[in-house]
Amino acid sequence: MTNVARHDPVKARRADFWKGGPDKRARTFLTQVFKAVRRKGKAMTQSTVVNTSDMAVQHSSRASKTTNRKMSVTVESLAHKYPVPNACRIGNLIVSGAIHGVDPATHTMPKDLSAQCAHVFANMKTIVEAAGGSTKDIIKMTVYLRDRENREPLNAEWVRMFPDPETRPARHSQPLLVEGPSLVQCDFMAVIGEPD
Incomplete structure (x- = not known):
């Protein structure tokens, strides 16, 4: 460890992370995830519009084995007002942006937490x-709550979507620090597995 790392705990921790210190398990996990993405990732070369339950879903990708492997995912009924996709996929790794509790049919935000939670999960x-x-395929979900003491509606939807305690994804809650009517938001990370 260098003198700088000794006096700077962040640099010391970063050095430990890559040298096999106390974060060896985390580094091993991330290495396995990235290897799985590279190994199982398939190049996507399509640009299609698919209807799912009256929601037009737009896949846009220029990925091929010789070009970009990244694909933006935009669900038209949930599209951001700015040019930002709902999620991005590279290989078999999917990472979402913020997902709100808006009703995709009416584009309105319900006033109560239960309805917003139901929409967030849907x-x-x-x-x-x-x-x-x-x-x-979801392996991690981060939930942002305005009132972190009121988790009952969140937990009800969580158990409904992930009923098996042995296969639930990791979850972390953060305070929601935005203005407006949103009481809950989330984002997720998924690794697409082999077909059953």
Whole structure:
């Protein structure tokens, strides 16, 4: 360890991470995820519009073995007002942007937390499926709550979507620090597995 790392705990921790220190398990996990993405990732060369439950889902990709392997995923009924996709897929790894509790049919935000939670989980399912995965492929979910003490509606939807405690994804809650009517938001990370 260098003198700088000794006096800077962030640099010391970063050095430990890559040298096999206390974060060896995390580094091993990330290495396995990235290897799986590279190994199982298939080049996507299509540009299609698919209708799922009256929601037009747009896949746009220029990926091929010789060009970009990245694919933006935009669900038209959940599209951001700025030119930002709902998620991005590279190989078999999917990472979403913020998912809101908006009703995709009416484009309105319900006032109560229960309805927003129901929409957040339904919207997450729509987005992961639009990217070619399923809720079984979700490995991490970050939830942003305005009131972190009121988790009952969140937990009800969580158990409904992920009923088996042995296969639930990791979940982390953060305070929601945005203005407006949103009481809950989430984002997720998924690794698409082999077909059953």
